[in-house]
Amino acid sequence: MNTLTVTILASVVFAGFYVYFSRRTSDPYGTFHVPFNKVPGGPDPPQTEWLNMGFWKDTVVFPEACQALAIQLFRVADLKPGGRVLDVGHGCGDSILLQLSHPEVATPSILCGITSLPAHHRRSWERVKSYLSSVDAPPAVLLFQGDAVWRPECQDHPLSPDFQHDFDNILALDCAYHFNTREEFLRQSLRRLTPGGSVALADLCFSSSPGPVLTLLLWRVLRTMPKHNITTKEQYIQQMREIGYEDVELEDITPFVFPGFRQFLKQRGRMGSIFSWSMSWLEGRGLRFVIVKGTRPNTRPL
Ligand SMILES: C[S@@+](CC[C@H](N)C(=O)[O-])C[C@H]1O[C@@H](n2cnc3c(N)ncnc32)[C@H](O)[C@@H]1O
Structure with missing residues (x-):
């Protein structure tokens, strides 16, 4: 098969995948992921509700891999006990709970979160409140429902200037x-x-510029990434420096993310296999999973 045929075929598969999910919910993220967290012999319903691609270096179990990815991000972020932390896109709240309760993760003094889906926000509050009611002297936790990006019409937002x-x-x-x-x-x-x-971000980018067809696919067909976010590793680093971050670092952890996640998806029926194949196709076109960090300069005013 030539490249054009493969690209057209891939577009059809991706479009089918998108339609399948968008028919079930207006956002690809709903509650479909909760059963992913079930482990053989473990509680039902499961106690975690993770929804990320995981860090599969030392495990083949979905919730363990998701937690390991969070720990990788916390490691790069270098969280300190008593810190003031904002966790964006926290989904159903597992990364919030991990910061509040894991013995090896620094407990913040103030922990804010914002995530876009109302159902995820409600679920996070429910779980976090239940946890906080069981501890003495809990940290201050403030969770918001909304877009990661603050807009002037939004009064109550953790990134608002006020x-x-x-x-x-x-x-x-x-x-x-x-x-x-x-x-x-x-x-x-x-x-x-x-x-x-x-x-600190656990994020997606490309090893080289993905070209117009793939850009259209991700931006218009799948609607997973605004066009502006489709960048190479070098562009990502450059953009952060131009914004004003210093000591920008980018770690490519693709080998510990995509193969394990694809293997996991393959075991989840026809849709999982299609998604797994799509991931492998995208990886072949340069998709990378990275952890990126940038620091606000100590001295220079913004
Ligand atoms: C792949 S899930 C990761 C969830 C969580 N961080 C975890 O590891 O389980 C992506 C999450 O980001 C949220 N999200 C997507 N777009 C967002 C936006 N523009 N602003 C805030 N949250 C967003 C989604 O609703 C979803 O909960």
Whole structure:
């Protein structure tokens, strides 16, 4: 098969995949992921509700891989006990709960979150409140429902210029490629970081420029990424430096993410196999899973 045929075939598969999910819910993220968290012999319903691509280096179990990816992000972010943290795109709240309860993760003093889907926001609050009611002297937790990017008409937003707290860390676990746009999110984040504070993202980018057909597919057909977010690793780093971040670092962890996630998907019926094949196709066209970090300069005013 020549490249054009493969591309057309792939577009049809992707479009089918998109239609399948968008018919079930107006957002590809609903609650379909909850059963993914079920482990053989474990509780039913499962106690975690993770929804990321996972870090599969030492596990083949979905919730363990998701937690491991969160831990990788926290490691790069270098979270400190008592820090003020904003967790963006936290879905059903597992990364929030992990920061509140995991013995090896630094517990913040103030933990804010914002995620776009009302159902995820409600579920996060439910789970977080239940956890907080069981501990003495819990940290302050503030969860918001809304878009990662602050708009002037939105009064109550953690990235609004009037928000009551600045942050030592801003985290985006497997979600920033959706933001409209990632660049605007990074600009707003820089203004809300304390001097020396950092933003850390587990995110998608490309090893080389993906070209117009693939860009259209991701942007218009799948609607997973605004066109502006489709960047190479070098462009990502360059953009962060231009925004004003220093010590920008990008770690390519693709070998520990995509193969394990594809293997997991293959075991989840026909749709999982199609999604797995699509991921492999995209990987062949340069898709990479990266962890990126940038620090707000200590000295230079913004
Ligand atoms: C792949 S899931 C990751 C969820 C969570 N971080 C985790 O690891 O389980 C992406 C999440 O980002 C949220 N999201 C997508 N676009 C967003 C946006 N523009 N603003 C805020 N959240 C967004 C989705 O609703 C979803 O909950």
